Amino acid sequence: MTVEINLRRESIAVMAEGGMSPQKDTPAPSKVNLVCRYFIHGVCTKGSDCRYIHDRSGSVPSDNICKFYLSNKCTYGENCRYQHVKREESRRSTQPVKSISNSTSVQSQPRERLRVSSDSRQSQMVTLSKKGLDHSIEQSQKKKAQDLKWAQAKAFVPGQKYNGACPSSYAAAIGGNDSDVTPQRASQEYASWNERESESSSELYNLTSHSVATKTGGLPLALATADTPLCPFFANDIPFCDETCKHLHGDICDMCGMPKLHPLNAQKKEEHTRECLERHEREMKEAFALQASEKKECEICLENVLQQKSRRQTNTDRRFGILENCNHCFCLSCIKKWRGNKDSSIEMQKFCPTCRTHSDFVTPSKYWVETSEEKAKLIKDYKEMLKSKPCRFFKKGKGECPFDRKCFYLHALADGTVVERNQVKRRRRTNAEGRQEVMDENSNLWSFINRRNMNFDRNEFLSDLLDDVVEDVISNVNELTRNGFRCHCWSCTQNLALDVENALSTLEVFPPR
Amino acid sequence: MANIAEQRIKREFKEVVRSDEVAACNIKVELVNDNFTELRGEIGGPPDTAYEGGKFKLEINIPETYPFNPPQVKFVTKIWHPNISSVTGAICLDILKDQWAAAMTLRTVLLSLQALLAAAEPDDPQDAVVAQQYKENNAIFQRTARHWTTAYAGGPNTDTELEEKITSMKNMGFDEHKARVALSTKDWDVTRAAEYLIS
Numbered sequence: 134m135t136v137e138i139n140l141r142r143e144s145i146a147v148m149a150e151g152g153m154s155p156q157k158d159t160p161a162p163s164k165v166n167l168v169c170r171y172f173i174h175g176v177c178t179k180g181s182d183c184r185y186i187h188d189r190s191g192s193v194p195s196d197n198i199c200k201f202y203l204s205n206k207c208t209y210g211e212n213c214r215y216q217h218v219k220r221e222e223s224r225r226s227t228q229p230v231k232s233i234s235n236s237t238s239v240q241s242q243p244r245e246r247l248r249v250s251s252d253s254r255q256s257q258m259v260t261l262s263k264k265g266l267d268h269s270i271e272q273s274q275k276k277k278a279q280d281l282k283w284a285q286a287k288a289f290v291p292g293q294k295y296n297g298a299c300p301s302s303y304a305a306a307i308g309g310n311d312s313d314v315t316p317q318r319a320s321q322e323y324a325s326w327n328e329r330e331s332e333s334s335s336e337l338y339n340l341t342s343h344s345v346a347t348k349t350g351g352l353p354l355a356l357a358t359a360d361t362p363l364c365p366f367f368a369n370d371i372p373f374c375d376e377t378c379k380h381l382h383g384d385i386c387d388m389c390g391m392p393k394l395h396p397l398n399a400q401k402k403e404e405h406t407r408e409c410l411e412r413h414e415r416e417m418k419e420a421f422a423l424q425a426s427e428k429k430e431c432e433i434c435l436e437n438v439l440q441q442k443s444r445r446q447t448n449t450d451r452r453f454g455i456l457e458n459c460n461h462c463f464c465l466s467c468i469k470k471w472r473g474n475k476d477s478s479i480e481m482q483k484f485c486p487t488c489r490t491h492s493d494f495v496t497p498s499k500y501w502v503e504t505s506e507e508k509a510k511l512i513k514d515y516k517e518m519l520k521s522k523p524c525r526f527f528k529k530g531k532g533e534c535p536f537d538r539k540c541f542y543l544h545a546l547a548d549g550t551v552v553e554r555n556q557v558k559r560r561r562r563t564n565a566e567g568r569q570e571v572m573d574e575n576s577n578l579w580s581f582i583n584r585r586n587m588n589f590d591r592n593e594f595l596s597d598l599l600d601d602v603v604e605d606v607i608s609n610v611n612e613l614t615r616n617g618f619r620c621h622c623w624s625c626t627q628n629l630a631l632d633v634e635n636a637l638s639t640l641e642v643f644p645p646r
Numbered sequence: 647m648a649n650i651a652e653q654r655i656k657r658e659f660k661e662v663v664r665s666d667e668v669a670a671c672n673i674k675v676e677l678v679n680d681n682f683t684e685l686r687g688e689i690g691g692p693p694d695t696a697y698e699g700g701k702f703k704l705e706i707n708i709p710e711t712y713p714f715n716p717p718q719v720k721f722v723t724k725i726w727h728p729n730i731s732s733v734t735g736a737i738c739l740d741i742l743k744d745q746w747a748a749a750m751t752l753r754t755v756l757l758s759l760q761a762l763l764a765a766a767e768p769d770d771p772q773d774a775v776v777a778q779q780y781k782e783n784n785a786i787f788q789r790t791a792r793h794w795t796t797a798y799a800g801g802p803n804t805d806t807e808l809e810e811k812i813t814s815m816k817n818m819g820f821d822e823h824k825a826r827v828a829l830s831t832k833d834w835d836v837t838r839a840a841e842y843l844i845s
Contacts, residue, residue, distance in 0.1 A: 432748075432749040433654075433713055433714075433748040433749060434650055434653065434654055434713075435654055435657040435658070435751075436653070436657070461749070467650075467748070470714055471714055471748045474711075474714045474715070476711070476714075476715055477714075477715075477744065477746070478744060481744065481745070481746075481747075484747065485747075485749075486747040486748035486749040486750075487747065487749040489747065
């Protein structure tokens, strides 16, 4: 610990010098015998003009390693400003750098927060990871052997304790998971570490050598209470945390293999176990669903739905379009296209392209659903989800939705009140040809005439129109007389309700039949 | 050509058209050009029908919107059938029109055509003359159809009586195909056929 503090002081001194000097107005002397700290971090803008040494050999500062790379999450890839080296490599590369002296003339000694270089092992600073240093070659060989053994990894059986992926102890983990790390040996290491740790950091923690930390690194249990939060880095296997960590480290959970169990708080422990179980169940379900969907081919494009090449770059890619009433498999984009095909009749569009079963709607799904229960659930969930989305026809009450009550989307006014009743009332009637006709009750005469104009011959149209006009007039007149009105424009008739035909005769536009 | 149509035709070629089942049913499809828009098909006449033993060539055009719209299919080989025009080869089959479904493939289309040869629909005719003969004088229809199969599709059954009638018409100076059409239309009555051709 003391060495580390010294190290820091030195490097700060080095940095202060290195960082300030370029701004001085001194004529550019020959190279200063220091490594450019900007260069080390990859941001030196001076290039070859820089007075400081641009040489990275053997000195990768530990804080220049990409933290995200270490946890395999770096999204920058090769463009990352930080170095993509594993700690093992960087440590190895720091080994040749000689000695730490107390003078300030140390050159290019990187700030090693996490590990001290090999020579400093003579100091009191003892780390568990030294084992890894000494046996780096041996370890790499072992690693190779392990890589070969991956196929013989222990299989995971749901409901049984799984130790295949996670080391049984921290010692096993740092020892490369090899079997030669016996619990005895591990505990010896812990003991020695505890001893030295307590010596060196007693001024910080005032620990007695008898306080036994059952976890490697982290806060000893004796100092923790049920409310002590767990170290989030250790729990999530983020390599920020090492044996110098001063936070509480949890027990390893059998389900997820992560040290996430709170050693003292039974409630939290239980909570995590439940969460783990739930997640596991969810993952299993997903895996089964994926397996069931993997080999499904769309019956329209004949391609495997999940492996489909993204030809349209839309969100309908690689999803299934589930039809309500039959069990044929289509990809969402194909079935949508089929149902939107202008060249086929409305009835054909609603049919399944394979079996011609009528389905009113298509449900998008990430996975194929085989059983009817699954399908019912999927459709129910889908409808529930749509209920929260505002209908684009209804437009918060400003528009009219052609689907009315059958619409899956939310019909809510601007103030948020949900409209339950349909806005548009429809009337069904049989027309002269004996066909069923649907009319909007509040449609006006002109829209009706316009519709009719499209496809009727004139005589038929006129007689139909007259029928409708008479009907219209009767209803209007009835309405008026009911309300006690006398209509002035129909002056020739004494009683409007009785003699509408007569009334019509006065109109030039609509001569009576 | 739309990507999806081309992809699908390619797949149909690989998985469907070249299967054993297809070979057993006497169905063939081949490409005419590289862009998969024009194809040539061939179906064998179904057994126990007038078309038995014949090989009927088809012209298949794949629209850009395939498989959402049906392929355009017509007979290249002349055929005597109520639902197929004896002049143009146009086919009257619902699945090639408004009853098309996107899950249908070239294979199902060709099998449907084969089925159509085996079971004609005289009430929904393409060729009214043939349909009338089919309904009113089925024996002559069968004979005519068999004769056409032999003459144009390489069928094995030669009907010497009908051949002789055609030869006599040819001797009168008529073109062979025109003579055959006229004779078939007029129920193989040489006088009426000659009158029909002259008028």
